[in-house]
Amino acid sequence: MTQSATQPATQPMTREQHLDLYYYMQLNRQLEERMVRLFRQNKIVGGLYSSLGQEAVSVGTCYALEKRDWIAPMIRNIGALLVKGVPPRDIFTQHMAKFTSPTLGKDGTSHFGDLKVRHIVSPISMLGDLIPVMTGVAMAGRYLGQNIVALTWIGDGGSSTGAFHEGLGLAASQRAAFVLIIENNQWAYSTPVSRQVPIQNLADRGAAYGIASAIVDGNDVVAVYQAAKEAVNECRAGRGPRIIEVKTMRMRGHAQHDPAEYVPKEMFDYWKARDPITLYEKYLSENKIWDAAAKSEIDARIERELDVEQKFAEDSPLPPPELAEEGVYCDGCHKIEADWKRAKADLMPPKSSIDPTWRLKDLPAYTQAAITGGNGAKTSSQTPVPAATAAPASHPAMQKSVPAPAPERIQPQPGPQAAHAAPGTEVVTEEPAVPRVPFGRGPKDKAFRQSPENPQNKPAYTRAPKEKSFSRNPQEKSFSKGPRNKPFGKNAQGKPFTKNPQDKQGRR
Amino acid sequence: MSHTAPSASSKVVPASGPITMVDAIRQAMFEEMERDPAVVAIGEDIGVYGGAFKVTDGLLAKFGRERVIETPIAETAIIGAACGMSFLGLRPVAEMQFIDFIACCFNQVTNFVAKSHYLWGAPVPMVIRGPSGGGVHGGPFHSANPEMYFVHTPGLKVIYPSTPSDAKGLLKSAIRDNNPVLFFEHKYLYRRLKEEMPPGDYTVPIGKAIVRRAGRDLTIVSYAAMAHIAMEAAVLLAKEGIEAEVIDLRTLLPLDKDTILTSVKKTNKLLVVHEDTRTGGIAGEIAALVFEGAFEDLDGPVARVTALDTPVPYAPPLEERFLPNTEKVVAAARELAKY
Ligand SMILES: Cc1ncc(C[n+]2csc(CCOP(=O)(O)OP(=O)(O)O)c2C)c(N)n1
Numbered sequence: 072m073t074q075s076a077t078q079p080a081t082q083p084m085t086r087e088q089h090l091d092l093y094y095y096m097q098l099n100r101q102l103e104e105r106m107v108r109l110f111r112q113n114k115i116v117g118g119l120y121s122s123l124g125q126e127a128v129s130v131g132t133c134y135a136l137e138k139r140d141w142i143a144p145m146i147r148n149i150g151a152l153l154v155k156g157v158p159p160r161d162i163f164t165q166h167m168a169k170f171t172s173p174t175l176g177k178d179g180t181s182h183f184g185d186l187k188v189r190h191i192v193s194p195i196s197m198l199g200d201l202i203p204v205m206t207g208v209a210m211a212g213r214y215l216g217q218n219i220v221a222l223t224w225i226g227d228g229g230s231s232t233g234a235f236h237e238g239l240g241l242a243a244s245q246r247a248a249f250v251l252i253i254e255n256n257q258w259a260y261s262t263p264v265s266r267q268v269p270i271q272n273l274a275d276r277g278a279a280y281g282i283a284s285a286i287v288d289g290n291d292v293v294a295v296y297q298a299a300k301e302a303v304n305e306c307r308a309g310r311g312p313r314i315i316e317v318k319t320m321r322m323r324g325h326a327q328h329d330p331a332e333y334v335p336k337e338m339f340d341y342w343k344a345r346d347p348i349t350l351y352e353k354y355l356s357e358n359k360i361w362d363a364a365a366k367s368e369i370d371a372r373i374e375r376e377l378d379v380e381q382k383f384a385e386d387s388p389l390p391p392p393e394l395a396e397e398g399v400y401c402d403g404c405h406k407i408e409a410d411w412k413r414a415k416a417d418l419m420p421p422k423s424s425i426d427p428t429w430r431l432k433d434l435p436a437y438t439q440a441a442i443t444g445g446n447g448a449k450t451s452s453q454t455p456v457p458a459a460t461a462a463p464a465s466h467p468a469m470q471k472s473v474p475a476p477a478p479e480r481i482q483p484q485p486g487p488q489a490a491h492a493a494p495g496t497e498v499v500t501e502e503p504a505v506p507r508v509p510f511g512r513g514p515k516d517k518a519f520r521q522s523p524e525n526p527q528n529k530p531a532y533t534r535a536p537k538e539k540s541f542s543r544n545p546q547e548k549s550f551s552k553g554p555r556n557k558p559f560g561k562n563a564q565g566k567p568f569t570k571n572p573q574d575k576q577g578r579r
Numbered sequence: 580m581s582h583t584a585p586s587a588s589s590k591v592v593p594a595s596g597p598i599t600m601v602d603a604i605r606q607a608m609f610e611e612m613e614r615d616p617a618v619v620a621i622g623e624d625i626g627v628y629g630g631a632f633k634v635t636d637g638l639l640a641k642f643g644r645e646r647v648i649e650t651p652i653a654e655t656a657i658i659g660a661a662c663g664m665s666f667l668g669l670r671p672v673a674e675m676q677f678i679d680f681i682a683c684c685f686n687q688v689t690n691f692v693a694k695s696h697y698l699w700g701a702p703v704p705m706v707i708r709g710p711s712g713g714g715v716h717g718g719p720f721h722s723a724n725p726e727m728y729f730v731h732t733p734g735l736k737v738i739y740p741s742t743p744s745d746a747k748g749l750l751k752s753a754i755r756d757n758n759p760v761l762f763f764e765h766k767y768l769y770r771r772l773k774e775e776m777p778p779g780d781y782t783v784p785i786g787k788a789i790v791r792r793a794g795r796d797l798t799i800v801s802y803a804a805m806a807h808i809a810m811e812a813a814v815l816l817a818k819e820g821i822e823a824e825v826i827d828l829r830t831l832l833p834l835d836k837d838t839i840l841t842s843v844k845k846t847n848k849l850l851v852v853h854e855d856t857r858t859g860g861i862a863g864e865i866a867a868l869v870f871e872g873a874f875e876d877l878d879g880p881v882a883r884v885t886a887l888d889t890p891v892p893y894a895p896p897l898e899e900r901f902l903p904n905t906e907k908v909v910a911a912a913r914e915l916a917k918y
């Protein structure tokens with residue numbers, strides 16, 4: 072499954088494409104370096120995350136997409152946003168919480184999207200959640216006949232979340248045109264990969280879901296691009312989803328506040344010598360794709376552009392306070408419309424109608440012959456379970472559970488036959504002979520049982536009906552009378568339950 | 580987005596003198612782990628790094644990897660595992676790096692942890708703690724006050740302290756409690772105030788509010804960062820001749836009904852202030868409580884000052900608009916006092 076990144080999966084890249092990759096990587100870096108300076112000047116609101124040293128990942132992967140394709144960036148994927156055509160001012164203004172930012176200051180960092188033009192889904196901070204969401208994007212794209220690919224990134228750390236695993240499971244079972252880039256930058260905040268997972272390659276997780284994967288050097292932008300291109304092509308051809316693990320290094324702390332003292336210096340030194348932009352510059356020169364003039368021309372262009380964009384952001388106002396109250400619901404401000412690229416009739420009866428029965432061919436793993444596999448670990452003497460009672464496609468070990476010893480305080484357990492039953496089989500157990508006793512017992516719980524203390528066999532927790540009616544006492548029918556026998560409200564003057572008339576005017 | 584930088588942290592909690600809430604919480608962790616080897620800590624980045632806010636700084640060095648368990652980023656697994664450990668008699672203290680991420684393990688908390696004792700007699704003596712609250716421009720995913728999801732979950736206890744000494748005493752009570760306790764730590768308060776700790780192994784009881792200031796004209800009920808806002812407002816109101824009684828709830832579940840009702844029966848007016856959003860916030864619950872228990876003592880409508888019914892916005896002017904503040908509380912109290 073793992074494919075060597077060096078063999079070009081696609082057509083040779085043009086000079087223009089090569090220079091594009093450089094432009095975006097350098098733009099990404101210069102933009103972020105400017106933001107570090109802004110952060111030091113207290114012009115960034117909240118935290119600032121760096122993708123220094125990871126530019127090849129964001130740029131190389133996103134560059135493999137077409138305009139119609141969808142992405143969802145993580146915080147370290149500024150480069151991907153740039154490739155998608157997001158102007159640097161959007162990144163500056165987002166980080167500075169300006170009114171001119173895509174979210175008008177309601178959120179920061181890369182937390183913004185664009186459904187209509189650039190096809191970007193905004194991330195949330197909760198790691199992993201984009202994976203099922205982008206799976207859904209891919210599913211809808213296929214449904215609508217758009218032939219799009221959805222791509223997102225996840226950190227090594229984020230690959231431990233439940234959403235990651237649930238999302239991949241669904242993507243695989245749906246054969247979604249979904250590419251997941253696992254951005255292994257060696258660290259999740261202060262935790263090294265080895266402390267998160269006991270496997271060397273995060274891409275190997277794909278195998279568990281039946282998803283083909285590749286591993287590439289994340290600091291080699293051409294390799295990243297080619298691997299991504301191949302994965303995107305496969306997905307577009309209906310052979311998704313795909314996983315690519317890119318190995319790279321987070322060259323700063325988790326965010327600006329974190330000096331990353333926990334990272335051994337040797338590790339930084341090793342990766343510093345493998346800076347993706349320096350490596351790529353060398354590659355471009357050695358392959359005579361550019362010369363010094365071409366480089367300085369691009370660098371100058373980046374400076375010029377960023378000067379303008381940064382100034383725009385710095386000169387922009389903060390949002391007006393009232394904006395905080397707006398926009399929780401769509402009350403007609405948006406039009407919900409799908410971009411249909413196929414006949415709607417395909418999705419309506421009679422064309423959409425099927426025979427909803429499982430056939431044997433849908434159940435390939437139901438025979439005894441399927442009781443094989445695993446990755447080598449042996450379980451002790453297995454008695455194969457007759458196919459008739461075995462749950463289809465379940466692991467043999469599952470069939471062999473030993474009935475647990477009856478727990479001390481627990482109601483009668485289902486017998487051993489229940490433990491062997493296939494999922495979904497209903498097990499009927501005899502009613503327990505003893506009365507059910509709830510837990511959390513204390514003196515009061517006795518009342519639950521029928522006992523001499525409770526001769527009427529009435530559960531003591533139902534109260535005897537009150538003799539009294541809803542109103543407090545018969546004479547005082549009026550809802551507003553209190554025990555003090557004065558109008559509702561106890562001001563000395565016996566004022567009614569309102570403020571002085573004149574107060575009313577000044578109200579709100 | 581992130582919190583403000585935790586400055587170079589002292590691994591050692593000062594032995595005496597006033598300390599911050601972060602230090603007070605850390606002190607509680609140290610003391611409880613020293614007292615009882617059944618107490619273990621579990622969470623993300625809580626070991627070598629000492630936690631995103633340095634609350635667990637120094638724990639790993641002192642108690643080792645068996646007791647300070649660093650996990651992958653997997654909140655469901657953290658809470659599930661802590662629950663499982665508690666079934667064997669341990670008392671895990673699980674950290675959410677930001678309390679916002681508790682949303683990721685909502686099911687474990689509300690269905691497994693909260694219901695075990697009621698349904699099958701299995702107590703779950705664990706604590707879930709983490710930084711919460713806004714006011715530091717953390718944005719919509721690092722500023723939440725999700726306490727009411729859990730106040731609405733029978734089986735849990737919910738604590739939200741406002742001072743270092745309460746934080747310490749209540750965390751100790753939480754760790755010793757036989758029930759699952761959610762312990763919210765307002766990050767705005769982490770380093771902004773200092774307080775001398777009472778001597779010795781003291782605890783603060785769960786379920787007891789405290790009257791922070793006595794007054795006769797109206798009762799202001801609040802908790803966490805807003806308890807300080809309420810106190811500031813009370814000082815300003817006193818200058819206008821309005822004497823507010825300020826109650827700091829400290830525990831939201833179980834709610835200290837007696838303290839609230841006693842106060843309202845005295846002042847006859849109630850203002851509830853919370854940083855949580857308005858609809859479904861605890862003010863509604865307290866209002867109902869007062870209608871049930873002190874209806875005829877009320878001289879005016881129950882008033883509330885709360886955050887807006889929106890996500891927590893990021894830009895400072897928006898967040899300011901979103902959050903309650905002293906002026907808003909003073910204005911509401913002034914209106915209420917007119918009845
Ligand atoms: C569900 C969830 N839990 C915890 C966090 C807090 N958190 C933010 S980033 C981070 C580390 C992420 O590491 P990784 O996924 O490797 O991404 P990287 O920062 O290295 O790009 C953590 C723990 C979070 N954002 N979401």
Ligand SMILES: [Mg+2]
Pocket residue numbers: 226227228254255256257258259260321
């Ligand atoms: Mg990482």
